Amino acid sequence: xxxxxxxxxxxxxxxxxxxxxFTDEPIDESVLTDIVAGALATAxxxxxxxxxxxxVRNPETRAAIATLAGGQTYVETAAAFYVWCADLHRSAVAxxxxxxxxxxxxxxxxxxxxxxxxxxxxxxxxxxESLGLGICYIGGIRNDPAQVTELLQLPEQVFPVFGFCIGxxxxxxxxxxxxxLSVTLKDDVYDETNDRAGIEAYDEQxxxxxxxxxxxxxxxxxxxxxxxxxxxxxxxxxxxxxEGQGFATR
Amino acid sequence: xxxxxxxxxxxxxxxxxxxxxFTDEPIDESVLTDIVAGALATAxxxxxxxxxxxxVRNPETRAAIATLAGGQTYVETAAAFYVWCADLHRSAVAxxxxxxxxxxxxxxxxxxxxxxxxxxxxxxxxxxESLGLGICYIGGIRNDPAQVTELLQLPEQVFPVFGFCIGxxxxxxxxxxxxxLSVTLKDDVYDETNDRAGIEAYDEQxxxxxxxxxxxxxxxxxxxxxxxxxxxxxxxxxxxxxEGQGFATR
Numbered sequence: 448x449x450x451x452x453x454x455x456x457x458x459x460x461x462x463x464x465x466x467x468x469f470t471d472e473p474i475d476e477s478v479l480t481d482i483v484a485g486a487l488a489t490a491x492x493x494x495x496x497x498x499x500x501x502x503v504r505n506p507e508t509r510a511a512i513a514t515l516a517g518g519q520t521y522v523e524t525a526a527a528f529y530v531w532c533a534d535l536h537r538s539a540v541a542x543x544x545x546x547x548x549x550x551x552x553x554x555x556x557x558x559x560x561x562x563x564x565x566x567x568x569x570x571x572x573x574x575x576e577s578l579g580l581g582i583c584y585i586g587g588i589r590n591d592p593a594q595v596t597e598l599l600q601l602p603e604q605v606f607p608v609f610g611f612c613i614g615x616x617x618x619x620x621x622x623x624x625x626x627x628l629s630v631t632l633k634d635d636v637y638d639e640t641n642d643r644a645g646i647e648a649y650d651e652q653x654x655x656x657x658x659x660x661x662x663x664x665x666x667x668x669x670x671x672x673x674x675x676x677x678x679x680x681x682x683x684x685x686x687x688x689x690e691g692q693g694f695a696t697r
Numbered sequence: 698x699x700x701x702x703x704x705x706x707x708x709x710x711x712x713x714x715x716x717x718x719f720t721d722e723p724i725d726e727s728v729l730t731d732i733v734a735g736a737l738a739t740a741x742x743x744x745x746x747x748x749x750x751x752x753v754r755n756p757e758t759r760a761a762i763a764t765l766a767g768g769q770t771y772v773e774t775a776a777a778f779y780v781w782c783a784d785l786h787r788s789a790v791a792x793x794x795x796x797x798x799x800x801x802x803x804x805x806x807x808x809x810x811x812x813x814x815x816x817x818x819x820x821x822x823x824x825x826e827s828l829g830l831g832i833c834y835i836g837g838i839r840n841d842p843a844q845v846t847e848l849l850q851l852p853e854q855v856f857p858v859f860g861f862c863i864g865x866x867x868x869x870x871x872x873x874x875x876x877x878l879s880v881t882l883k884d885d886v887y888d889e890t891n892d893r894a895g896i897e898a899y900d901e902q903x904x905x906x907x908x909x910x911x912x913x914x915x916x917x918x919x920x921x922x923x924x925x926x927x928x929x930x931x932x933x934x935x936x937x938x939x940e941g942q943g944f945a946t947r
Binding site for chain 1: 703704706707709711713715731732733734735736740743744746748749750753754782785790792794795796797798803804806808809812816819824828832834836851852855858859872873875876880881884885886887893896920922924925926927928929930931932933935936939947
């Protein structure tokens with residue numbers, strides 16, 4: 448793997464798929480550091496730099512996170528595993544150092560930090576993929592954010608948004624179709640006149656996609672997935688957890 | 698500008714700076730569409746695809762947004778301007794189409810959609826920059842999310858997270874230094890033993906950076922910036938706005 452690898456970014460983006468099976472091949476430490484350094488040069492609101500990246504090396508911690516994330520074993524087996532955190536703690540410390548009086552709990556500050564964190568992580572994803580590496584976001588760490596907080600010894604004002612596996616791919620999954628741009632890209636106003644038709648067309652596309660990959664065994668649509676996802680409570684502890692961690696109370 | 702432009706992504710990331718002055722040169726519509734299509738192929742939690750991109754073409758709308766964002770005239774003058782929205786409305790419609798009962802207000806769903814949106818936008822940023830274009834996120838649209846919601850006719854469950862200018866750069870600003878990795882990248886646990894020393898070193902670096910760019914007129918540090926940002930209420934209407942829009946009530 449070359450460190451300098453020139454790619455066409457848009458083609459790279461369109462070929463994204465999550466990788467959940469990795470070879471044993473390690474990644475040079477200098478490459479990993481460079482990916483994170485590139486990611487942390489990403490745009491940040493008001494220069495807050497509301498992102499902290501925790502490289503989890505301890506095998507026991509990785510095993511615990513793999514389990515709490517729902518048995519995602521690649522959290523243990525990927526060449527490297529990170530937890531990306533939205534961090535207001537550090538900037539609160541800086542505020543204090545400059546004689547300011549940190550106003551905790553502002554919902555706007557939470558939005559800033561969470562967005563900062565996601566922007567930076569996606570830069571890391573593109574960087575990794577540009578080098579031929581595979582990545583997988585692990586939203587499953589939010590199954591038990593309190594335990595993750597304890598494992599990583601996160602102070603208040605730090606929120607573990609997602610995990611992030613990176614390694615050499617040992618699988619070559621298909622790219623999953625996405626909703627048509629007629630639905631997701633709009634002009635001037637949120638006109639949803641054609642959305643249902645677009646969703647129906649996508650449902651059929653996804654039905655064929657799943658059927659093809661299971662020899663016709665799986666009859667599944669995007670709408671059904673959304674019904675399963677949104678038609679019930681989802682991590683109902685999240686609001687209390689975030690407020691307990693000092694976020695978004697006002 | 699070539700459509701296919703091979704770049705070293707990590708170098709590209711490290712050279713990021715926001716562009717706030719653009720030439721009049723337009724961008725091919727096919728290139729703009731390709732950037733958005735690439736962005737919407739980004740990883741998404743549970744395939745929610747919680748992102749809607751609104752291309753704002755109407756000059757009056759762009760002028761209104763430039764004003765409410767605090768007089769950011771490049772919102773009007775950039776070759777293209779987008780508002781990136783976290784969208785649970787569309788997936789709620791799909792949930793309904795599949796016979797589900799959308800559980801609104803879940804904080805976890807808000808986190809998913811906001812993160813989805815930011816991940817996708819950052820892919821667009823890297824794609825644009827890989828083509829030699831410049832971008833600028835406009836968090837200032839959150840100065841008045843209610844007005845943006847009205848201007849773009851956003852339904853409930855849609856949150857305009859940030860604006861996004863894209864165009865041919867007509868300036869060449871310096872890359873702003875970032876916090877040292879000794880502070881932002883941690884091993885295994887959130888050990889902040891050396892954070893204050895790292896912040897102090899960064900403060901001196903930023904003081905020199907600002908001084909150099911203002912012939913010594915500006916004496917400014919990151920800590921002071923954080924004190925100004927976090928040492929007061931910030932968009933105190935955000936919690937009520939989001940709840941009114943159907944987000945994060947439980």
